[in-house]
Amino acid sequence: MTDPENTRAREFAARLTGADTSAWASTFAQVPRHHFVPSFYTTTGDGWKEVRDGDPGYLDGVYSDTALTTQTDDRGIPNSSSSEPSLMLAMLDALDVRPGNSVFELGTGTGYNAALLCARLGDERVVSVDVDEELVRVARHRLAELGYSPTLAAGDGAAGYPEKAPYDRLIATARLRYIPRAFLEQSADGAVMVLPVGFGVARLSVTGKAEAHGRFLPVPAYFMPRRVEGVAPRFAELETREARPTSVDVAEVLDRLSFPVSLAMPDYTSCTWVDDDGSPNALGLWTGDGSTATATMTGRVRQIGPRRLWDELEQLAVTFGGIDSVSREDFGITVTPDGQRVWYGTEDGPSWALPAE
Numbered sequence: 001m002t003d004p005e006n007t008r009a010r011e012f013a014a015r016l017t018g019a020d021t022s023a024w025a026s027t028f029a030q031v032p033r034h035h036f037v038p039s040f041y042t043t044t045g046d047g048w049k050e051v052r053d054g055d056p057g058y059l060d061g062v063y064s065d066t067a068l069t070t071q072t073d074d075r076g077i078p079n080s081s082s083s084e085p086s087l088m089l090a091m092l093d094a095l096d097v098r099p100g101n102s103v104f105e106l107g108t109g110t111g112y113n114a115a116l117l118c119a120r121l122g123d124e125r126v127v128s129v130d131v132d133e134e135l136v137r138v139a140r141h142r143l144a145e146l147g148y149s150p151t152l153a154a155g156d157g158a159a160g161y162p163e164k165a166p167y168d169r170l171i172a173t174a175r176l177r178y179i180p181r182a183f184l185e186q187s188a189d190g191a192v193m194v195l196p197v198g199f200g201v202a203r204l205s206v207t208g209k210a211e212a213h214g215r216f217l218p219v220p221a222y223f224m225p226r227r228v229e230g231v232a233p234r235f236a237e238l239e240t241r242e243a244r245p246t247s248v249d250v251a252e253v254l255d256r257l258s259f260p261v262s263l264a265m266p267d268y269t270s271c272t273w274v275d276d277d278g279s280p281n282a283l284g285l286w287t288g289d290g291s292t293a294t295a296t297m298t299g300r301v302r303q304i305g306p307r308r309l310w311d312e313l314e315q316l317a318v319t320f321g322g323i324d325s326v327s328r329e330d331f332g333i334t335v336t337p338d339g340q341r342v343w344y345g346t347e348d349g350p351s352w353a354l355p356a357e
């Protein structure tokens with residue numbers, strides 16, 4: 001690392017952590033983001049453009065508080081990134097690590113978060129798993145260049161890593177649809193989990209082998225979903241279905257209701273169709289079981305599949321009808337041997353089952 005780059009890393013950490021004098025402030029200063037993100041992608045009118053170390057704007061990008069796409073799939077959809085640093089800090093703060101704690105991470109990605117954990121806790125206490133073997137190989141190399149050697153493995157992180165369990169802390173940096181059973185089984189007594197669910201991050205205390213509960217952090221979080229096999233949306237079939245009217249406004253679904261929708265349908269994906277002038281004219285929603293719905297801005301709905309997604313949305317719109325702004329920290333998750341529920345207000349308030357294994 002050159003001196004100007006070192007200085008950028010330290011200045012960035014100071015800006016990010018502000019008046020925060022916690023141990024994470026000095027850890028962010030110690031672990032340079034640019035080492036783990038030697039290039040990233042930005043969108044242009046023509047698709048993705050790679051910005052490499054040395055290119056104009058590279059250091060400004062890497063030392064800005066933004067998520068950076070580091071890999072896209074064959075269809076050009078991002079499938080790995082370096083998360084927004086302030087969100088990483090909020091999640092690490094919430095993880096509340098103590099000296100001697102062991103940590104499991106789902107989603108190694110660039111290895112940057114794993115490096116921060118190693119710097120704080122020591123290599124032997126950090127395990128990180130990514131579904132993408134090549135990412136794991138590259139992260140291992142980059143971590144070793146800075147002298148870190150956590151346990152890294154390729155595979156579905158939802159299976160945890162039993163060889164090194166139990167863990168005092170578990171963190172995921174990909175969006176989950178439910179709390180993986182393996183996380184509970186591999187938790188030490190009193191473990192803390194910080195996990196993205198829907199468009200938020202839940203902080204849960206583990207209170208038994210199949211029990212955990214907690215609330216969402218106030219921060220918005222739009223992590224890429226944990227990669228799983230799923231059925232493609234059935235838009236073509238939908239065309240043959242009769243449309244019915246709905247009073248739920250598509251604009252509301254994309255805005256005020258988007259967080260509750262992301263919890264009630266934590267595995268959903270959406271897309272919008274736009275007019276020539278770029279304004280949306282319809283919304284498509286689907287879940288991995290093949291349930292698909294479309295709704296036009298003019299209030300016509302079609303749906304197909306095992307779940308009637310728009311019916312579920314209409315129920316949510318009733319629940320949140322009189323509530324102007326929906327705060328993430330008003331929601332929580334309870335896991336018991338009987339299942340997993342996300343709730344609003346209090347544990348006995350309105351709730352939705354998470355589609356657990």
Ligand SMILES: C[S@@+](CC[C@H](N)C(=O)[O-])C[C@H]1O[C@@H](n2cnc3c(N)ncnc32)[C@H](O)[C@@H]1O
Pocket residue numbers: 079080081082083106107108109110111112113114129130131132135155156157158173174223224225226227228
């Ligand atoms: C936002 S990135 C992780 C950022 C990373 N923590 C860092 O500091 O660079 C999300 C990562 O989750 C990984 N991922 C997606 N599904 C996964 C799964 N089922 N198991 C483990 N990792 C997964 C992706 O390959 C991607 O690298």
